[in-house]
Amino acid sequence: MPKNQQYKLIIVGAGPAGMTASIYASRYKIPHLIIGSVIGGAAVEAHLVENWPGEKQIKGADLMQKFWEHAKSYNPAYWPEEAIKMDKADDGFTILTDAGNTAAAPALIFAGGTQYKRLSIPGEKELLGRGVSYCATCDGGFFKGKIVAVIGGANSAVMAAAELAQHASQIYLIHRSELKAEPIWIDRLKANKKIVFIPETNIIKIIGKKRVEKVELDKPYQGKTEIPLDGVFVEIGVAPLVELVKNINVVLDANGSIKISEKSETNIPGIFAAGDATSGSGGFRQIITAASEGAIAARGVFEHLKERGLI
Ligand SMILES: Cc1cc2nc3c(=O)[nH]c(=O)nc-3n(C[C@H](O)[C@H](O)[C@H](O)COP(=O)(O)OP(=O)(O)OC[C@H]3O[C@@H](n4cnc5c(N)ncnc54)[C@H](O)[C@@H]3O)c2cc1C
Structure with a gap:
């Protein structure tokens, strides 16, 4: 009833x-x-x-x-x-x-x-909490000295990359087009030697057994379509x-x-x-x-x- x-x-x-x-x-x-x-x-x-x-x-x-x-x-x-x-x-x-x-x-x-917002690609759901995160503020501290990727190109992604640079040794910022963030954030990004921007590129797979080990791209970066890393921060909005x-x-x-x-x-x-x-x-x-x-x-x-x- x-x-x-x-x-x-x-x-x-x-x-x-x-x-x-x-x-x-x-x-x-x-x-x-x-x-x-x-x-x-x-x-x-x-x-x-x-x-x-x-x-x-x-x-x-x-x-x-x-x-x-x-x-x-x-x-x-x-x-x-x-x-x-x-x-x-x-x-x-x-x-x-x-x-x-x-x-x-x-x-x-x-x-x-x-x-x-999810990328909806293989590995994203399976490795959530084991290298895949949606919150740099929350989880950035767990990536001290590690290599991570941030996916996205708007303010939240660039801010996440800047925040992660306080912890990680290298950050790949991967975005499907050019950056849409505010110019002031883009300037800060360019000034940060730890952050590498990979434009016009999509991530198509997150790979790892127990934790994230690498990502697969839809086009080569420096001749390779796979990048070994420890974490993937998805910052494509909420x-x-x-x-x-x-x-x-x-x-x-x-x-x-x-x-x-x-x-x-x-x-x-x-x-x-x-x-x-x-x-x-x-x-x-x-x-x-x-x-x-x-x-x-x-x-x-x-x-x-x-x-x-x-x-
Ligand atoms: C992986 C991860 C790590 C995080 N780490 C931290 C951290 O370390 N520190 C920190 O401060 N924040 C952290 N956050 C952010 C934090 O969890 C959120 O900011 C917080 O939970 C927001 O609280 P809320 O009550 O507004 O919404 P939510 O926590 O999203 O709760 C809303 C709930 O309402 C439910 N709901 C929605 N619609 C309906 C409906 N129609 N009927 C019934 N129920 C409904 C949803 O399903 C959800 O369960 C993290 C978030 C994630 C995802």
Whole structure:
């Protein structure tokens, strides 16, 4: 029998933003439901997290388990499901899940995160976390003295190459066309002797048994189509997972991220958003920024409900 429940708040996404929003909502005594099938979101993919204050080094999955234990200690309702439809109702919003359950609430926090754009080539999925990464800030430190490739040509790729140059001994920046990064970044790139730019070239395969060992190119570089290396950073952009909110005309910015106010509210009163899916932290997508936005969104919801006499 499908569930049909009413709450004061629904949080979509159980990553760092969603779980932090839940902790704060619990402390504001807002009865709420969390919907999300992956506890911990993208952060469970982090091999080691070394930038969460108070934890010098911790596996992403272990840190997320701590978040979850904390959120769960307040007994929020939790559905391990996917929200597949969002609609406006007279007195708020309704969500339909892939299990056929529906929930309604006068306020909603969308914390659906982003999806790193994938190259979709052989070896990418198989070697994720074993040399393949989508986050230079997070994983660059594991490549001290190693040779890595960054795939991409926009700002994020060039910035990742510059960041990796602090750790790696050599960085190949491989892009299918010319660089599209800001000129100032291109100047910095040219000035860095560790970074070698390989233009007009596609990477077609990532090869390795236990870890990344080499990549295959679609045309020769210095006479060879294979480059031996230790890591591949895919920096071809992220796609915010915003299909759900697009349905009710939540405004996005030019990058497809959800536009939010300083209270983490979207253009639709009652719908808040937090974490990697938003424009909130200037594109700095980290656990700490997601958690911060989750906290701000919960406070925004508290004020929203209180102003309307709903709590
Ligand atoms: C390999 C890797 C390593 C990283 N390392 C670090 C690090 O060391 N330090 C650091 O600070 N950051 C790191 N990050 C970045 C960090 O994980 C993200 O910035 C953070 O997880 C964003 O949190 P979020 O809650 O906004 O989104 P997410 O963590 O992406 O969580 C959102 C969740 O919502 C779910 N969702 C989306 N749509 C729906 C829907 N319709 N219904 C239900 N659920 C939905 C998603 O599936 C996802 O599980 C790393 C990321 C990766 C991929």
